Amino acid sequence: MTSVIKYMSLMTTCSVFAALISIIWQAFISLKHLNKMTSILTGLLAIESSLKRPLQPPKVAVGYGACTDLLIHATDFLNYTEELVKGVGPEFTVDEVNDRQELLQTFAYYFKNGAAAERIMPNTELFKELIQIAKSRHLNSIQWFLGGNAPLMSTRFHLEGANVLLGARMSKKLRRLVPAEIKIAGDEIPEDDIHLILEYKSGDTWGPFVAPRANRYILHSDRNNPHLNSVEHFDAAVRNFQPRLLVISGLQMMDSYKFAHGVREARLLKVQEQISLQSPTTLQHFEMASYVEIELLQLLRQYVLPYVDSLGMNEQELENLRQVLTKGRTTLATDWNPRVATALDQMRDVFQILAQDYYRNSTGLPHRRLLTRIHVHTLAYQALLTVRDSQWERTQIAAAKAALTAHRHVCQTDMINPESALLILDDSFATTAQNKDTASRIQLNPQQPVPCWNETIVVNDQKSLPIEICVAPVLVCRVAKKTAGAGDNISAAALSQQL
């Protein structure tokens, strides 16, 4: 009997002891994690603060368009309806959303893939009805913001100390949301286009689906933006302004929009004219977006890509662009968390193909520019590729700035708390997945968290180009407050370090 009691008490002691060890071990692990996050954060902040501000604020012009963003929590707003959603397989595609079923199906598809999406709703009646439902049933949870890539990027450039010119037509009401120092080229319109932004958090559920990451699904039914009506207003203003950087964005509003025959191409020709006539001292950046139509992407390749020095995009847009350039087709949702090696290979492919275009046709078409910068923003890291000795300097600072901005935007805070951050990037990554012989492994050193290295890209038999690549880990925001506009904020923040 006593031996049983003794045995029991030994067991109790043992399990108490085991529990204690486990608690200490857990604390040790989380302390180690916190330590690492703090080191990385300190390292990123040190790189960010090493930027010496130029005496003159750089001039930046940003086109085209503006809208009001109506932000709403996706899973509260959309009613999951099984009979409408069924039949959404992995190859599901819908270019435009015409009815409730297409809305729920496309949403389901992107939600379960955690992929950002932007779709046009030509059915203006349904769109108005949705806005009405949002305004009446969700009055206390909806939020209104200044929207559109150009105004968001402008605001970030302004916050980084630039002198900014924005090309957009907007209502008086919306103008009040633009910082007063930003000059606006474009007349006043009575009513702004509205974008309905359905945001969701990582782990949100909708019917049987669970979102693998925070992201958003955007619906719009624009009347003003697809026509890029501000291009003309912007023209003369940019000529007088003589910016150091001209940013082209918002062209995705032309995607799937029903233009009269030839109208879209004529508008893009106007954009081409605008960007091809800028002085060589004006750098040009094109911000990609979620494009669906292959035809539009091909028009961009013809009218826009040959004239820009820099491209910004997320992981899906990168894969999409690479597919268009190599295979002439697009993909829909791709891996939401691609490995660094994969993304870098895609960046090299895009760079190589556009450089080949440039050297092949540099004599044929005047005003063409060699692409010298690609910035890819992903949830886990920021990757920047620049041509060495081009006009883009301080690539490392730009990458660090982008990583910090990603956290600040998504958590909506200027002070980063390491406890509210998560590291998704591994402790080390390969530089390429294509060629085992040339691949090297880069260890992420928390004290110097932004590794940069040199490479050479072979363009053709005669031409090779020296490039620099920098990768910065993102301190991923644990509880996302806002993902819409993150790319704009991040891209503009990074560019502003390199002017």
Ligand SMILES: *[C@@H]1O[C@H](CO)[C@@H](O)[C@H](O)[C@H]1NC(C)=O
């Ligand atoms: C969701 O269902 C409620 C109740 O039936 C309805 O009032 C609301 O309009 C629906 N929401 C949408 C976006 O269809």
Ligand SMILES: *[C@@H]1O[C@H](CO)[C@@H](O)[C@H](O)[C@H]1NC(C)=O
């Ligand atoms: C190069 O220019 C020629 C005509 O000047 C054109 O036909 C061809 O499509 C261009 N190639 C590319 C890849 O842009």
Ligand SMILES: *[C@@H]1O[C@H](CO)[C@@H](O)[C@H](O)[C@H]1NC(C)=O
């Ligand atoms: C960009 O991020 C900052 C935090 O650094 C945030 O205050 C701001 O609201 C963001 N911009 C937009 C347009 O959301």
Ligand SMILES: *[C@@H]1O[C@H](CO)[C@@H](O)[C@H](O)[C@H]1NC(C)=O
């Ligand atoms: C890359 O090359 C440049 C020019 O040769 C050199 O100054 C720089 O230190 C190199 N960067 C790295 C990370 O090796």
